[in-house]
Amino acid sequence: MEGSTKPARENAGPVSRRMVLDAALELVDADGVDALSMRRLGQVLGRDPMVVYRHAAGRKELLDGVAELVLDELETFPDDLHWHGQLRRIAHALRRVCLRHPNAVPLLVTGSLSTPLGLRPPGTLRPLEQILGILIRAGFLPADALHISRAFYGFLYGHVLNELQELIADPEENEALLRLGLQRLPLRDFPHLRHLAPELLDYDGEKQLEEGLDILLAGLDQQLAVRDKSYT
Amino acid sequence: MEGSTKPARENAGPVSRRMVLDAALELVDADGVDALSMRRLGQVLGRDPMVVYRHAAGRKELLDGVAELVLDELETFPDDLHWHGQLRRIAHALRRVCLRHPNAVPLLVTGSLSTPLGLRPPGTLRPLEQILGILIRAGFLPADALHISRAFYGFLYGHVLNELQELIADPEENEALLRLGLQRLPLRDFPHLRHLAPELLDYDGEKQLEEGLDILLAGLDQQLAVRDKSYT
DNA sequence: AGCCATAGGCCTACAGTGTAGACAAAGTAA
DNA sequence: TTACTTTGTCTACACTGTAGGCCTATGGCT
Secondary structure, X not given: OOOOOOOOOOOOOOOOHHHHHHHHHHHHHHHOHHHOOHHHHHHHHOOOHHHHHHOOOOHHHHHHHHHHHHHOOOOOOOOOOOHHHHHHHHHHHHHHHHHHOHHHHHHHHHHHHHOOHHHOOHHHHHHHHHHHHHHHHHOOOHHHHHHHHHHHHHHXXXXXXXXXXXXXXXXXXXXXXXXXXXXXXXXXXXXXXHHXXXXXXXXXXXXXXXXXXXXXXXXXXXXXXXXXXHHO | OOOOOOXXXXXXXXXXXXXXXXXXXXXXHHHOHHHOOHHHXXXXXXXXXXXXXXXXXXXXXXXXXXXXXXXXXXXXXXXXXXXXXXXXHHHHHHHHHHHHOHXXXXXXXXXXXXXXXXXXXXXXXXHHHXXXXXXXHHOOOHHXXXXXXXXXXXXXXXXXXHHXXXXXOOHHHHHHHHHHHHHHOOOOOOHHHHHOHHHHHOOOHHHHHHHHHHHHHHHHHHHHHHHHHHHO
């Protein structure tokens, strides 16, 4: 006799924290972070909105949970390749996860802003630990490995943010807008930007990431070479 | 006879868009983005909340304005140094601005997510144009300069985000938390992280940025060298 | 002088928000 | 039985963004 006509989609048994987070992520994916309200969440769960509070302390904690859920989708790789290849693989994996949940990226980037590294969920720290291992095995000092891993993460998140704001509108409309927008800029003040119109139009996120990695890894190679040379 | 006892602080003449944005930034700086509500803003301005809508289309547009205001604080430099030095200077300038308005950084990073590059306010595009110029004069092809500038920006924003989430709590409490948090991690799964406790404790944002720049610039140097060599 | 247009400011009202607190039903242990 | 914990529900409160209308002062024009 349950209303299968209702917009609610799950009505069996008690709700688990996992169910709540799944529904929340679903809402975020569909309509963005702002669209995630307790009431709408309750509607999706087919329960009273207040149920959520049994599994999350509040909206903020709920969003933290969503971020963690997204990060858990990160694939994990065995340490087999050359360290360049391993870092590249991790980078592309993170990029893929972010592209799969573009609306959740703000949570990843600024959400963990509230939790100091020490007490983040272990799942979140695993990739960091892996990167540290890769770098140390590659020959870096542990302390340097830490700094490098931070730069690496910074670069990755930065790239993803860049890429996300590049694919907001459909390309057709984008092309017109871009051309118009560029023409608005005075040529004498923005000569380079004005001439780069064609390159601005075909943004390829994967390629762009790859080129960034090229630069970064080349820099790391040299840093490693300098250190080794000073040891002889 | 105006109430100087009132919490309001400005009561003379008509409000300008600039006054609204200044007050908004003030609120954001003081209590974070969430604390910026139309009503509180009206209170600061000493006017009815609805006045704001005469100068901004809505809350979102208002926040965009705040972000733009913050970016306008970016110092601009003459093109005199070696390109390495120039890029370093820009990087540090952006970092300083972000540290001055930590609560506004989410707006910078995700806010412009809604405006495609073409029609962003010119003030926002000026640094990009400058970086393009620097790279092109350094010998890179325009198209490469574009890709590099994107990587550069990505790296910068990523670094700032990293740094901001490193200085949330005061260092004393942070130390205790970190030690406790680390001990919670199983040693066999997180050997490197566990051993890096001391290095995790003294995070120096400026130095970390400098090291990231070292890597990046070294990578760019090599890329430039390879290109030049292939020309001979 | 008279008049109108316009802009800036104010007020009300509405739908929607997060969440504290009390209460009901149902399972579980003693 | 009784007592207690969990899980879901309901109500209520303080707050949010903002649409629409109205009032008033200021300017320019005839």
